Amino acid sequence: MTDATIARTGQDHRAAYRASTFADVLGSEWVKLRSVRSTFWALTVTVVLGIALGAVISAATAHAYARFSASQKLSWDPTGVSGAGMAIAQLAIVVLGVLCISSEYSSGMIRTSLIAVPRRGRVLAAKSLVFAGVTFVVGEVTTFAAFFVGQALISGHAPHAALGDPGVARAVAGGGLYLAALAVLSVAAGALLRHSAAAIAAMMAVVLVLPLIAQALPDSWRNPVTEFWPTQAGSQLTSVYHSAHTLQPWAGFGVMCLFAAIVYAIAWTLLDRRDA
């Protein structure tokens, strides 16, 4: 062990090397994401909660459908019901998205990462893209599985939806897109705040707490919140029935993407300027 040698056993690595590319950084971030255990657990939680909760809610509400009032029956959205588990499952994506960068700050890995890739924007972009991509795939699998399981449980007890019905395919597929946008927002929040607890708390406030508080406010305050609050607006993409004071699906998703883009731009600017 004491006779140190760094003699190259393979080819001379210095002889001909090429400049590092964005694709290299993407590959690096993919290895980072797949090589920690929290990734596997958070994604498993997303899939299991998304499908199982959706199934429980579908079965329960379908059985209650017979006792629904006329107005409740009018707003019956079987697609939204089977996808209801995602409201909780999305929290696992938020936590994992924040952690995939804030854990680099808490461990000090960020310094190693930025020495390897001093063009810091590339690190943030690659991290966001890889995590959003993985989230999109897992999200689509989950929402489609939750849809088919949910509709099977609903049919026979209440009107159920089919993928061919107007707006249904868009709402189911939209679940993965919504989660991907949420993934980018979570990574950006983690990069911006740099502390896991602070960033997770901030994201929980955005996703859960503020929309709940808005429900307690008078209509004049509540309506703009349900209409334009980024995650509320974005989730319009995932429902077929749209209540009053909500944006159209793609317009709503556009508002959410715009919000994520603004937070991302701030995070990018600060990452570039702050001492790491």
Added chain:
Amino acid sequence: MIEARGLVKRYGSTMAVNDLSFSVRPGLVTGFLGPNGAGKTTTMRMILGLDAPTQGSVTVAGRSYRDLPAPMREVGALLDAKALHGGRRARDHLLCLALSNGIPRSRVDEVLGIVGLEGVARRRAKGFSLGMGQRLGIASALLGDPAVLIFDEPVNGLDPDGIHWVRTLLRELAAEGRTVLVSSHLMSEMALTADHLLVIGKGRLIADTSMDELVRSSSRQSVHVRSPRAAELATRCRDAGATIGAATDPDVIEITGLDSAEVGKLAAAHGITLFELIPVRASLEEAFMELTQDSVEYQAAGAAR
């Protein structure tokens, strides 16, 4: 080759680094020496683009670090061996770094072999001892087979075997023609590894000198003489402007201010027989203390001077 010109880093009202200019040359181990808090790590962070200098600039291989097309191919760095995700396996940690700079996967196993960690490549880093962590950090620095290496206190916390291994490695890297910058707050450590020294204190450059020069220029240099006519020689030397140190043995004197040749000539001119004539060099430790005594940030009361 690392070149710093007028580097300044200010944190609020604190000057961490104050007008630092130096160059680190290839083929030598350059020791970056200074007491704790002198600004060594801050300087290294500026070299590596982690901190932006308040003023001045620093280049590696002629470019600012952030402009290097594949930084790990040019510069290998170990700042803090604990700066990694403990839940990641050693091999995956190195793999994600290698991929980011387009370094082939095969090189990961090579460097694991070089640092002797191939047996624990699949273990998660949080279970590593300090020494294993340090070896993993050194492995990541060697990934790109870089011409410039920067190590911040690489032997901290290592056992004697590990310290010897790092020293040998540093010497070999320099012998291969690479530029090696290694920081330490221990002169004794530098004495064994460095060819050249950059000494800083309170953020300022105190000395930029070869190891030999540092010792030679120390004012503690003296001549040890044993002679039956020591008292007479002492008088002659004092007349020539030297200072005579007290010794317990009446036949022995310690002369400072004249070198051994001058003392020898003086003795011969007066026909004084000498039994011993020994130039005494200050130890590196003493030379270092002398240089930095004004710039130690936290000094124990009473221990001063």
